[in-house]
Amino acid sequence: PRVGHKRIQYLHLVAPLWNGGTRGIRGMSSAVAPEGNQSKWGKLLQFLADRFYDVEALREYLFQKQVSKIHQKNRSFTYIKERYGPYVAGAYFILKQGGAVKFQGKEWIRSSGRGHYSLEFLNFQATPVEAVDASGCAINYQGLDNLLALKELQSLQLQRCPHVDDWCLSRLYQLADSLQELSLAGCPRISERGLACLHHLQKLRRLDISDLPAVSSPGLTRILVEEMLPNCEVLGAEWTEGLKLGPEKQSRGTASPIPA
Amino acid sequence: MLRGALRFRAKPGLLGRGLNTRKGGSTLDWAGKVPEIKKKIQSFLPGGDWNPLYDTSHLPPERTDVVIVGGGVLGLSVAYWLKRLEKQRGAIQVLVVERDHTYSRASTGLSVGGIRQQFSLPENIQLSLFSVDFLRNINDYLAVVDNPPLDLQFNPSGYLLLASEKSAAMMENNVKVQRQEGAKVCLMSPEQLQNKFPWINTEGVALASYGLEGEGWFDPWCLLQGLQRKIQSMGVVFCRGEVTRFVSSSSHMETMSGEEVTLKRIHEVHVKMDHSLEYQPVECAIVINAAGAWSGQIAELAGIGRGPPGTLQGTKLPVEPRKRYVYLWHCPQGPGLETPLVADSSGAYFRREGLGNNYLGGCSPTEEEEPDPGNLEVDHDFFQDKVWPHLAQRVPAFENLKVRSAWAGYYDYNTFDQNGVVGPHPLVVNMYFATGFSGHGLQQAPAVGRAVAELVLEGHFQTINLSSFLFSRFYLGEKVKEHNIF
Numbered sequence: 001p002r003v004g005h006k007r008i009q010y011l012h013l014v015a016p017l018w019n020g021g022t023r024g025i026r027g028m029s030s031a032v033a034p035e036g037n038q039s040k041w042g043k044l045l046q047f048l049a050d051r052f053y054d055v056e057a058l059r060e061y062l063f064q065k066q067v068s069k070i071h072q073k074n075r076s077f078t079y080i081k082e083r084y085g086p087y088v089a090g091a092y093f094i095l096k097q098g099g100a101v102k103f104q105g106k107e108w109i110r111s112s113g114r115g116h117y118s119l120e121f122l123n124f125q126a127t128p129v130e131a132v133d134a135s136g137c138a139i140n141y142q143g144l145d146n147l148l149a150l151k152e153l154q155s156l157q158l159q160r161c162p163h164v165d166d167w168c169l170s171r172l173y174q175l176a177d178s179l180q181e182l183s184l185a186g187c188p189r190i191s192e193r194g195l196a197c198l199h200h201l202q203k204l205r206r207l208d209i210s211d212l213p214a215v216s217s218p219g220l221t222r223i224l225v226e227e228m229l230p231n232c233e234v235l236g237a238e239w240t241e242g243l244k245l246g247p248e249k250q251s252r253g254t255a256s257p258i259p260a
Numbered sequence: 261m262l263r264g265a266l267r268f269r270a271k272p273g274l275l276g277r278g279l280n281t282r283k284g285g286s287t288l289d290w291a292g293k294v295p296e297i298k299k300k301i302q303s304f305l306p307g308g309d310w311n312p313l314y315d316t317s318h319l320p321p322e323r324t325d326v327v328i329v330g331g332g333v334l335g336l337s338v339a340y341w342l343k344r345l346e347k348q349r350g351a352i353q354v355l356v357v358e359r360d361h362t363y364s365r366a367s368t369g370l371s372v373g374g375i376r377q378q379f380s381l382p383e384n385i386q387l388s389l390f391s392v393d394f395l396r397n398i399n400d401y402l403a404v405v406d407n408p409p410l411d412l413q414f415n416p417s418g419y420l421l422l423a424s425e426k427s428a429a430m431m432e433n434n435v436k437v438q439r440q441e442g443a444k445v446c447l448m449s450p451e452q453l454q455n456k457f458p459w460i461n462t463e464g465v466a467l468a469s470y471g472l473e474g475e476g477w478f479d480p481w482c483l484l485q486g487l488q489r490k491i492q493s494m495g496v497v498f499c500r501g502e503v504t505r506f507v508s509s510s511s512h513m514e515t516m517s518g519e520e521v522t523l524k525r526i527h528e529v530h531v532k533m534d535h536s537l538e539y540q541p542v543e544c545a546i547v548i549n550a551a552g553a554w555s556g557q558i559a560e561l562a563g564i565g566r567g568p569p570g571t572l573q574g575t576k577l578p579v580e581p582r583k584r585y586v587y588l589w590h591c592p593q594g595p596g597l598e599t600p601l602v603a604d605s606s607g608a609y610f611r612r613e614g615l616g617n618n619y620l621g622g623c624s625p626t627e628e629e630e631p632d633p634g635n636l637e638v639d640h641d642f643f644q645d646k647v648w649p650h651l652a653q654r655v656p657a658f659e660n661l662k663v664r665s666a667w668a669g670y671y672d673y674n675t676f677d678q679n680g681v682v683g684p685h686p687l688v689v690n691m692y693f694a695t696g697f698s699g700h701g702l703q704q705a706p707a708v709g710r711a712v713a714e715l716v717l718e719g720h721f722q723t724i725n726l727s728s729f730l731f732s733r734f735y736l737g738e739k740v741k742e743h744n745i746f
């Protein structure tokens with residue numbers, strides 16, 4: 001009897017939903033089977049379910065493909081690294097992504113609009129790379145490996161990079177001995193949480209953190225970054241910016257689990 | 261569905277009975293599909309109020325393959341990995357039973373969200389390394405079509421551990437192990453520490469270790485909700501109710517040494533529904549005990565520990581709730597944006613919270629000071645007497661601070677060795693544990709869920725070997741000591 005009772009309750013619960021569902025379908029298409037025809041209803045529902053299942057699966061597949069495309073773009077060129085060393089491998093990676101590099105004492109090398117560039121740099125194996133402009137490139141956490149191997153890198157431009165996030169910034173300490181100039185302007189995924197890691201970069205003389213939409217209070221963040229890097233010129237929001245959001249907004253941190 | 265069931269039947273040792281009866285072997289199981297289709301259609305219709313995130317009002321099914329007791333981060337992670345590692349889509353049915361959908365007392369939401377690799381045991385280091393990788397790629401792992409990406413709010417600020425002269429040698433050793441395992445941790449002398457963080461008073465500090473990558477803190481709710489959203493899209497049923505009873509059968513056996521043992525197998529889990537005296541029996545093949553601080557009680561419900569002391573039967577699951585306070589304070593002159601999570605040699609810890617010179621922290625009490633876990637009230641004197649003095653000693657700026665708020669939560673405290681318990685019980689053969697992580701369960705949940713799912717599905721650990729975390733150690737008296745617990 002106990003279980004039986006449950007069943008009844010269960011049916012009860014299902015009934016209104018079921019009706020709601022059928023009403024909705026009738027609204028969508030008026031040419032459906034007459035009422036009470038269970039098998040036709042069954043077919044239609046079966047069709048819809050299968051259909052939705054397929055569409056969901058397809059979209060998930062497309063999403064996965066997109067993800068793997070970015071991974072693909074960011075893989076390292078092990079062969080080039082072994083044969084030509086880290087400088088050439090790093091330069092090759094950046095040029096392939098559509099960015100520009102500058103070897104010490106040389107001119108900037110840029111890939112043309114169609115992804116062409118001179119292969120002359122293959123001879124610069126012993127020349128360190130001193131500047132990289134990867135603005136707008138699809139570089140991500142994984143691809144950053146190529147840059148972190150450039151131990152003499154002094155200037156790094158990462159403007160408007162869609163996949164550069166806080167996790168990436170937490171790895172830049174590896175360039176602390178050389179990096180003097182860094183631009184992160186316009187990166188959509190960088191927040192104050194990642195900027196906090198830049199305290200490792202005590203050689204930094206110029207830092208651009210303007211136009212970072214994920215930073216909750218740009219003005220305050222800039223002040224805090226300046227305090228953290230006293231020898232660095234910080235470009236970014238004016239201190240008043242973001243303060244108008246009110247003090248509540250900025251303390252919306254990770255831990256506010258105080259039960260109401 | 262049929263093939264999945266057959267595959268399981270081929271491995272009777274693992275999942276055993278319960279799976280065989282389900283579905284009666286029919287692939288054209290129309291009746292079984294109705295609720296699923298109904299749900300789908302509802303959700304696509306305008307005004308349909310079916311929302312996968314908040315609808316936890318399902319009645320439990322009468323039969324399922326796996327019942328997970330506890331919908332905290334560990335339970336949900338086990339559910340996720342079971343579905344992710346299943347051989348064929350829909351091969352196993354998973355039910356998560358959670359008694360409190362607001363999670364008002366659950367540890368997950370009351371934690372401080374920290375993740376670190378600075379442990380002494382290789383297992384713990386590996387678990388955290390795997391988990392941080394999971395968290396970094398959370399939007400690949402937990403992506404749900406049509407849902408916005410998760411914002412984990414990870415603060416990659418690192419942990420800074422301080423050692424006195426007495427503990428310096430151990431710290432050095434630990435860091436060696438951490439590096440071997442691939443963690444990015446560096447050692448600092450007091451001078452280096454002073455240079456990097458001038459706000460620290462290095463008196464009494466002999467050595468410091470500092471995590472450079474993969475350490476910091478994040479929003480535990482985001483992980484919890486992300487898992488919830490994902491597992492529901494994978495077909496896991498989430499039900500609100502309390503597990504109150506297990507129905508099991510036993511068989512008597514004799515060990516090689518002539519000892520009589522009773523093996524038990526749970527067949528049915530009773531789920532008491534919210535606001536009701538009724539319960540629903542759920543037939544199942546596997547039970548996962550992920551009830552956090554209450555997992556000791558769940559083990560007892562299954563008869564674990566009810567036997568003569570000193571025997572395997574009489575060995576309890578030594579996990580109990582221990583109350584821990586977290587205080588949030590404001591200090592205008594306090595340390596800046598660079599502040600890591602600092603764990604002092606005294607046991608006190610703190611970290612920055614947001615940008616407005618707010619900090620949070622606490623200190624674990626000594627065994628004698630353990631507060632009564634009966635409620636979650638905060639003892640403010642504890643801060644004055646036991647936390648603040650250490651804080652102000654370490655960071656002189658903290659001499660002037662104002663406590664703004666505080667809360668308390670339960671550690672899922674393993675009184676035996678403060679480490680996790682993973683894997684099946686040796687006598688109640690189909691109850692698996694994922695509990696006892698004593699203050700580091702949140703950060704290890706992604707990896708632990710995978711380990712437990714591997715055990716259930718494959719019968720052995722594949723990614724990380726956690727055999728030292730098996731239940732049998734309590735009976736054998738083999739402590740796995742973790743030195744970095746605070």
Ligand SMILES: Cc1cc2nc3c(=O)[nH]c(=O)nc-3n(C[C@H](O)[C@H](O)[C@H](O)COP(=O)(O)OP(=O)(O)OC[C@H]3O[C@@H](n4cnc5c(N)ncnc54)[C@H](O)[C@@H]3O)c2cc1C
Binds near residue numbers: 367550558695698704
């Ligand atoms: C103050 C504090 C700070 C912490 N800081 C950290 C940290 O920085 N980093 C870290 O990694 N970890 C931290 N932890 C530990 C971490 O929170 C826990 O280890 C982790 O959340 C355990 O997850 P869980 O899913 O096992 O437990 P819970 O989140 O407690 O989930 C267990 C669930 O089981 C349910 N349940 C219990 N009994 C039943 C039943 N009979 N029927 C149905 N449902 C039931 C409960 O309602 C609960 O929701 C902290 C803990 C506290 C208290």
